[in-house]
Amino acid sequence: MAKFRKEGKKEVPQVSTSSLPDIVYMLIFFFMITTTMRDVELKVKASPLPKASEIQKLEHKALVSSIYIGVPRKANEGNAPRIQLDDQVVKYDERDRSSLDNTIADWIQKERDSRSPADVPLMTTALKVHKDTRMGIVTDVKQALRKVSAFRINYTTLKGSALEN
Amino acid sequence: MARKTPEINSSSQADIAFLLLCFFLMTTSMDVDYGITRRLPPPVQSEQEDTKVKERNVMNVMVNKSDKLLVNGRPCDISMLKDLAKDFMTPRPKDESAPEVEFKTFGEGVGEIPMSKGVISLQNDRGTSYAMYISVQNELARAFNEMKSELAKKTWGKTLEQLTEEQTKVINEAVPVRVSEAEPVDYKN
Numbered sequence: 001m002a003k004f005r006k007e008g009k010k011e012v013p014q015v016s017t018s019s020l021p022d023i024v025y026m027l028i029f030f031f032m033i034t035t036t037m038r039d040v041e042l043k044v045k046a047s048p049l050p051k052a053s054e055i056q057k058l059e060h061k062a063l064v065s066s067i068y069i070g071v072p073r074k075a076n077e078g079n080a081p082r083i084q085l086d087d088q089v090v091k092y093d094e095r096d097r098s099s100l101d102n103t104i105a106d107w108i109q110k111e112r113d114s115r116s117p118a119d120v121p122l123m124t125t126a127l128k129v130h131k132d133t134r135m136g137i138v139t140d141v142k143q144a145l146r147k148v149s150a151f152r153i154n155y156t157t158l159k160g161s162a163l164e165n
Numbered sequence: 166m167a168r169k170t171p172e173i174n175s176s177s178q179a180d181i182a183f184l185l186l187c188f189f190l191m192t193t194s195m196d197v198d199y200g201i202t203r204r205l206p207p208p209v210q211s212e213q214e215d216t217k218v219k220e221r222n223v224m225n226v227m228v229n230k231s232d233k234l235l236v237n238g239r240p241c242d243i244s245m246l247k248d249l250a251k252d253f254m255t256p257r258p259k260d261e262s263a264p265e266v267e268f269k270t271f272g273e274g275v276g277e278i279p280m281s282k283g284v285i286s287l288q289n290d291r292g293t294s295y296a297m298y299i300s301v302q303n304e305l306a307r308a309f310n311e312m313k314s315e316l317a318k319k320t321w322g323k324t325l326e327q328l329t330e331e332q333t334k335v336i337n338e339a340v341p342v343r344v345s346e347a348e349p350v351d352y353k354n
Contacts, residue, residue, distance in 0.1 A: 056201075056202055
Protein backbone atom coordinates (compact mmCIF):
# COMPACT_ATOMS: atom_id res chain seq x y z
CA MET A 1 0.00 0.00 0.00
CA ALA A 2 2.98 2.23 0.12
CA LYS A 3 2.40 3.50 -3.34
CA PHE A 4 -0.50 5.65 -2.18
CA ARG A 5 1.62 7.43 0.38
CA LYS A 6 3.26 10.49 -0.99
CA GLU A 7 6.84 11.15 -0.50
CA GLY A 8 8.08 14.00 1.64
CA LYS A 9 6.44 16.27 4.21
CA LYS A 10 2.68 16.68 4.36
CA GLU A 11 1.64 20.34 4.07
CA VAL A 12 -1.75 21.88 4.80
CA PRO A 13 -2.76 23.78 1.67
CA GLN A 14 -3.36 27.51 2.11
CA VAL A 15 -6.93 28.67 2.31
CA SER A 16 -7.68 30.75 -0.71
CA THR A 17 -8.70 34.27 0.28
CA SER A 18 -9.21 35.56 -3.22
CA SER A 19 -13.01 35.58 -2.79
CA LEU A 20 -12.88 37.56 0.44
CA PRO A 21 -13.06 40.96 -1.28
CA ASP A 22 -16.12 39.79 -3.21
CA ILE A 23 -17.86 38.77 -0.02
CA VAL A 24 -17.10 42.10 1.59
CA TYR A 25 -18.30 43.99 -1.48
CA MET A 26 -21.54 42.07 -1.28
CA LEU A 27 -21.90 43.17 2.34
CA ILE A 28 -21.25 46.77 1.33
CA PHE A 29 -23.95 46.66 -1.31
CA PHE A 30 -26.35 45.18 1.20
CA PHE A 31 -25.72 48.00 3.65
CA MET A 32 -25.83 50.67 0.95
CA ILE A 33 -29.24 49.50 -0.16
CA THR A 34 -30.91 48.83 3.18
CA THR A 35 -29.72 51.87 5.09
CA THR A 36 -30.10 55.58 4.72
CA MET A 37 -27.50 58.22 5.39
CA ARG A 38 -27.78 59.37 8.95
CA ASP A 39 -29.22 62.83 8.99
CA VAL A 40 -28.07 65.70 11.06
CA GLU A 41 -26.29 65.71 14.34
CA LEU A 42 -28.84 66.33 17.06
CA LYS A 43 -28.37 69.40 19.16
CA VAL A 44 -31.63 69.06 21.04
CA LYS A 45 -32.93 66.16 23.08
CA ALA A 46 -35.83 64.86 21.01
CA SER A 47 -35.96 61.40 22.47
CA PRO A 48 -37.74 59.72 24.14
CA LEU A 49 -40.53 60.30 21.70
CA PRO A 50 -44.05 59.50 22.88
CA LYS A 51 -45.53 56.09 22.18
CA ALA A 52 -48.47 55.35 19.91
CA SER A 53 -50.08 52.27 18.44
CA GLU A 54 -52.00 53.56 15.41
CA ILE A 55 -48.91 54.32 13.39
CA GLN A 56 -47.85 54.12 9.81
CA LYS A 57 -44.44 53.67 8.33
CA LEU A 58 -42.95 56.90 7.07
CA GLU A 59 -42.56 56.25 3.36
CA HIS A 60 -40.30 58.03 0.88
CA LYS A 61 -37.58 59.16 3.22
CA ALA A 62 -36.19 61.47 0.57
CA LEU A 63 -39.36 63.55 0.77
CA VAL A 64 -39.36 63.86 4.55
CA SER A 65 -37.91 66.86 6.33
CA SER A 66 -37.57 66.63 10.08
CA ILE A 67 -38.13 69.19 12.76
CA TYR A 68 -36.72 68.32 16.16
CA ILE A 69 -38.05 69.95 19.30
CA GLY A 70 -36.57 69.53 22.75
CA VAL A 71 -34.29 71.03 25.33
CA PRO A 72 -30.68 71.68 24.27
CA ARG A 73 -28.23 68.84 24.73
CA LYS A 74 -25.54 71.04 26.19
CA ALA A 75 -26.22 71.83 29.82
CA ASN A 76 -24.96 75.41 29.56
CA GLU A 77 -27.61 76.34 27.00
CA GLY A 78 -30.46 76.33 29.46
CA ASN A 79 -33.65 74.36 29.79
CA ALA A 80 -35.93 76.19 27.40
CA PRO A 81 -37.07 74.01 24.49
CA ARG A 82 -35.59 74.80 21.10
CA ILE A 83 -36.36 73.87 17.55
CA GLN A 84 -33.80 72.25 15.29
CA LEU A 85 -34.22 72.48 11.52
CA ASP A 86 -31.43 70.52 9.84
CA ASP A 87 -28.35 71.64 11.70
CA GLN A 88 -29.69 75.04 12.55
CA VAL A 89 -31.04 75.54 16.04
CA VAL A 90 -33.74 78.14 16.42
CA LYS A 91 -34.34 79.87 19.70
CA TYR A 92 -37.97 79.90 20.60
CA ASP A 93 -39.68 82.86 22.16
CA GLU A 94 -43.38 82.61 22.81
CA ARG A 95 -43.91 86.34 22.26
CA ASP A 96 -42.07 86.48 18.96
CA ARG A 97 -43.97 84.10 16.73
CA SER A 98 -43.44 86.04 13.52
CA SER A 99 -39.69 85.40 13.59
CA LEU A 100 -40.38 81.68 14.05
CA ASP A 101 -42.85 81.84 11.16
CA ASN A 102 -40.22 83.45 8.95
CA THR A 103 -37.49 80.98 9.88
CA ILE A 104 -39.74 78.02 9.17
CA ALA A 105 -40.99 79.57 5.93
CA ASP A 106 -37.41 80.05 4.73
CA TRP A 107 -36.48 76.53 5.71
CA ILE A 108 -39.52 74.97 4.00
CA GLN A 109 -38.73 77.00 0.88
CA LYS A 110 -35.17 75.70 0.93
CA GLU A 111 -36.39 72.12 1.34
CA ARG A 112 -38.81 72.56 -1.54
CA ASP A 113 -36.17 74.03 -3.81
CA SER A 114 -33.99 71.00 -3.30
CA ARG A 115 -36.69 68.63 -4.57
CA SER A 116 -38.27 68.37 -7.96
CA PRO A 117 -41.48 70.43 -8.31
CA ALA A 118 -43.56 67.29 -8.91
CA ASP A 119 -42.59 65.95 -5.49
CA VAL A 120 -43.43 69.11 -3.56
CA PRO A 121 -47.07 68.16 -2.81
CA LEU A 122 -45.89 64.81 -1.44
CA MET A 123 -43.39 66.32 0.95
CA THR A 124 -43.97 65.50 4.60
CA THR A 125 -42.69 67.27 7.66
CA ALA A 126 -41.87 64.89 10.48
CA LEU A 127 -42.20 66.36 13.93
CA LYS A 128 -39.80 64.67 16.30
CA VAL A 129 -40.73 66.08 19.63
CA HIS A 130 -39.63 65.08 23.12
CA LYS A 131 -42.61 63.72 24.99
CA ASP A 132 -42.35 66.17 27.88
CA THR A 133 -42.50 69.22 25.63
CA ARG A 134 -45.44 71.55 26.18
CA MET A 135 -47.86 71.83 23.28
CA GLY A 136 -47.43 75.61 22.94
CA ILE A 137 -44.23 75.34 20.93
CA VAL A 138 -45.64 72.48 18.83
CA THR A 139 -48.79 74.47 18.09
CA ASP A 140 -46.70 77.44 16.99
CA VAL A 141 -44.64 75.27 14.65
CA LYS A 142 -47.82 73.75 13.23
CA GLN A 143 -49.30 77.19 12.66
CA ALA A 144 -46.11 78.27 10.88
CA LEU A 145 -46.31 75.18 8.65
CA ARG A 146 -49.93 75.90 7.83
CA LYS A 147 -49.05 79.41 6.73
CA VAL A 148 -46.60 78.07 4.14
CA SER A 149 -49.00 75.30 3.06
CA ALA A 150 -46.84 72.46 4.33
CA PHE A 151 -49.90 70.50 5.34
CA ARG A 152 -48.62 66.95 5.46
CA ILE A 153 -47.16 66.28 8.87
CA ASN A 154 -46.17 63.21 10.77
CA TYR A 155 -45.88 63.01 14.51
CA THR A 156 -43.00 60.59 14.75
CA THR A 157 -43.54 58.19 17.64
CA LEU A 158 -42.29 54.97 19.06
CA LYS A 159 -44.28 51.78 18.82
CA GLY A 160 -46.18 51.01 21.97
CA SER A 161 -49.37 51.63 23.87
CA ALA A 162 -50.39 55.26 24.05
CA LEU A 163 -51.82 54.69 27.49
CA GLU A 164 -48.31 54.28 28.86
CA ASN A 165 -47.21 57.77 27.94
CA MET B 166 8.53 37.69 -27.82
CA ALA B 167 5.55 38.26 -25.55
CA ARG B 168 6.54 39.15 -22.06
CA LYS B 169 4.35 37.93 -19.23
CA THR B 170 2.84 40.76 -17.22
CA PRO B 171 3.29 40.17 -13.52
CA GLU B 172 0.05 39.57 -11.61
CA ILE B 173 -1.19 42.49 -9.58
CA ASN B 174 -1.12 41.72 -5.90
CA SER B 175 -4.72 41.77 -4.74
CA SER B 176 -4.23 40.81 -1.14
CA SER B 177 -4.97 44.37 0.03
CA GLN B 178 -8.24 44.52 -1.85
CA ALA B 179 -10.01 42.88 1.06
CA ASP B 180 -8.67 45.54 3.42
CA ILE B 181 -9.90 48.32 1.15
CA ALA B 182 -13.32 46.72 0.96
CA PHE B 183 -13.45 46.35 4.73
CA LEU B 184 -12.60 50.02 5.10
CA LEU B 185 -15.47 50.95 2.80
CA LEU B 186 -17.77 48.64 4.71
CA CYS B 187 -16.82 50.29 7.99
CA PHE B 188 -17.48 53.71 6.48
CA PHE B 189 -21.00 52.73 5.43
CA LEU B 190 -21.72 51.08 8.74
CA MET B 191 -20.76 54.23 10.61
CA THR B 192 -22.48 56.85 8.48
CA THR B 193 -25.79 55.17 7.79
CA SER B 194 -28.66 54.24 10.02
CA MET B 195 -31.11 51.45 9.57
CA ASP B 196 -33.93 52.74 11.76
CA VAL B 197 -37.30 53.19 10.14
CA ASP B 198 -39.51 55.97 11.37
CA TYR B 199 -43.08 55.36 12.36
CA GLY B 200 -45.65 57.91 13.31
CA ILE B 201 -49.14 59.29 13.12
CA THR B 202 -49.68 61.07 9.82
CA ARG B 203 -52.07 63.99 9.80
CA ARG B 204 -53.09 66.68 7.39
CA LEU B 205 -53.19 70.22 8.70
CA PRO B 206 -56.16 72.33 7.63
CA PRO B 207 -55.49 75.33 5.40
CA PRO B 208 -55.23 78.61 7.31
CA VAL B 209 -58.52 80.31 8.13
CA GLN B 210 -58.93 83.48 6.06
CA SER B 211 -61.54 85.30 8.11
CA GLU B 212 -63.44 84.70 11.29
CA GLN B 213 -66.78 84.43 9.51
CA GLU B 214 -65.65 81.30 7.74
CA ASP B 215 -66.36 79.16 10.76
CA THR B 216 -68.96 76.69 9.65
CA LYS B 217 -71.88 76.23 11.97
CA VAL B 218 -72.22 72.69 13.22
CA LYS B 219 -75.19 71.51 15.24
CA GLU B 220 -74.40 70.85 18.85
CA ARG B 221 -75.56 67.25 18.74
CA ASN B 222 -73.05 66.58 15.98
CA VAL B 223 -70.02 67.61 18.00
CA MET B 224 -68.08 65.75 20.62
CA ASN B 225 -65.79 68.14 22.43
CA VAL B 226 -62.52 66.73 23.62
CA MET B 227 -60.45 69.15 25.65
CA VAL B 228 -57.10 68.60 27.30
CA ASN B 229 -56.04 71.12 29.89
CA LYS B 230 -52.60 72.19 30.97
CA SER B 231 -52.32 69.52 33.65
CA ASP B 232 -53.15 66.81 31.06
CA LYS B 233 -56.68 66.28 32.34
CA LEU B 234 -59.26 65.27 29.79
CA LEU B 235 -62.73 66.76 29.44
CA VAL B 236 -65.19 65.07 27.08
CA ASN B 237 -68.30 67.17 26.51
CA GLY B 238 -67.58 69.00 29.74
CA ARG B 239 -67.19 65.86 31.83
CA PRO B 240 -63.88 64.66 33.20
CA CYS B 241 -62.78 61.43 31.61
CA ASP B 242 -59.87 59.06 31.69
CA ILE B 243 -57.78 58.50 28.59
CA SER B 244 -58.53 54.77 28.68
CA MET B 245 -62.24 55.50 28.13
CA LEU B 246 -61.74 57.91 25.26
CA LYS B 247 -61.61 55.31 22.49
CA ASP B 248 -64.91 53.73 23.48
CA LEU B 249 -66.58 57.13 23.95
CA ALA B 250 -65.44 58.23 20.50
CA LYS B 251 -66.55 54.99 18.91
CA ASP B 252 -69.89 55.15 20.65
CA PHE B 253 -70.36 58.74 19.50
CA MET B 254 -69.49 57.99 15.88
CA THR B 255 -71.69 54.89 15.64
CA PRO B 256 -74.74 55.86 13.55
CA ARG B 257 -78.04 55.69 15.44
CA PRO B 258 -80.75 56.99 13.12
CA LYS B 259 -83.53 56.87 15.75
CA ASP B 260 -81.71 58.59 18.59
CA GLU B 261 -82.46 62.32 18.72
CA SER B 262 -79.51 63.16 20.95
CA ALA B 263 -76.99 61.25 18.83
CA PRO B 264 -75.40 62.90 15.80
CA GLU B 265 -77.44 63.17 12.61
CA VAL B 266 -77.24 60.28 10.19
CA GLU B 267 -77.28 60.23 6.42
CA PHE B 268 -77.41 57.20 4.17
CA LYS B 269 -74.82 56.84 1.48
CA THR B 270 -74.13 54.18 -1.08
CA PHE B 271 -70.67 52.81 -1.72
CA GLY B 272 -69.29 50.37 -4.24
CA GLU B 273 -67.37 47.13 -3.79
CA GLY B 274 -70.31 45.40 -2.13
CA VAL B 275 -70.68 47.79 0.79
CA GLY B 276 -74.05 49.03 -0.41
CA GLU B 277 -76.08 51.66 1.38
CA ILE B 278 -74.88 52.29 4.91
CA PRO B 279 -75.73 54.92 7.52
CA MET B 280 -73.03 57.50 8.09
CA SER B 281 -72.78 59.68 11.16
CA LYS B 282 -72.42 63.41 10.62
CA GLY B 283 -70.61 63.66 13.94
CA VAL B 284 -67.35 65.52 14.32
CA ILE B 285 -64.87 65.13 17.14
CA SER B 286 -63.44 68.47 18.05
CA LEU B 287 -60.07 68.35 19.75
CA GLN B 288 -58.72 71.26 21.69
CA ASN B 289 -55.58 71.42 23.75
CA ASP B 290 -53.98 73.97 25.98
CA ARG B 291 -50.53 75.44 25.37
CA GLY B 292 -49.43 73.74 28.55
CA THR B 293 -50.59 70.26 27.59
CA SER B 294 -47.71 67.82 27.34
CA TYR B 295 -46.89 66.44 23.92
CA ALA B 296 -47.15 62.87 25.23
CA MET B 297 -50.74 63.46 26.32
CA TYR B 298 -51.60 65.09 22.99
CA ILE B 299 -50.23 62.10 21.10
CA SER B 300 -52.13 59.73 23.40
CA VAL B 301 -55.39 61.53 22.65
CA GLN B 302 -54.70 61.59 18.90
CA ASN B 303 -53.81 57.92 19.05
CA GLU B 304 -56.93 56.90 20.97
CA LEU B 305 -59.15 58.79 18.52
CA ALA B 306 -57.35 57.16 15.59
CA ARG B 307 -57.83 53.80 17.28
CA ALA B 308 -61.58 54.38 17.50
CA PHE B 309 -61.80 55.04 13.77
CA ASN B 310 -59.51 52.15 12.90
CA GLU B 311 -61.68 49.78 14.92
CA MET B 312 -64.78 51.00 13.14
CA LYS B 313 -63.05 50.48 9.81
CA SER B 314 -62.00 46.96 10.65
CA GLU B 315 -65.50 46.12 11.91
CA LEU B 316 -67.00 47.28 8.62
CA ALA B 317 -64.41 45.32 6.66
CA LYS B 318 -65.18 42.24 8.71
CA LYS B 319 -68.91 42.66 8.17
CA THR B 320 -68.77 43.25 4.41
CA TRP B 321 -65.94 41.06 3.23
CA GLY B 322 -65.01 38.98 6.24
CA LYS B 323 -61.47 40.28 6.04
CA THR B 324 -59.14 42.26 8.25
CA LEU B 325 -57.92 45.68 7.15
CA GLU B 326 -54.56 44.31 6.03
CA GLN B 327 -56.18 41.77 3.71
CA LEU B 328 -58.23 44.32 1.76
CA THR B 329 -57.47 45.11 -1.85
CA GLU B 330 -56.51 48.63 -2.82
CA GLU B 331 -60.03 49.36 -4.07
CA GLN B 332 -61.62 48.07 -0.89
CA THR B 333 -59.28 50.16 1.25
CA LYS B 334 -60.29 53.23 -0.71
CA VAL B 335 -63.97 52.49 -0.19
CA ILE B 336 -63.53 51.84 3.51
CA ASN B 337 -61.65 55.09 3.97
CA GLU B 338 -64.56 56.91 2.33
CA ALA B 339 -67.18 55.03 4.29
CA VAL B 340 -65.48 55.67 7.63
CA PRO B 341 -63.85 59.09 7.33
CA VAL B 342 -61.64 60.22 10.20
CA ARG B 343 -63.68 63.15 11.38
CA VAL B 344 -61.38 64.76 13.91
CA SER B 345 -61.10 68.50 13.74
CA GLU B 346 -58.54 70.39 15.70
CA ALA B 347 -59.84 73.63 17.10
CA GLU B 348 -58.01 76.79 16.12
CA PRO B 349 -55.65 77.78 18.91
CA VAL B 350 -57.64 80.22 21.01
CA ASP B 351 -55.07 82.94 21.43
CA TYR B 352 -54.45 83.34 17.72
CA LYS B 353 -55.92 86.51 16.39
CA ASN B 354 -54.75 86.55 12.75
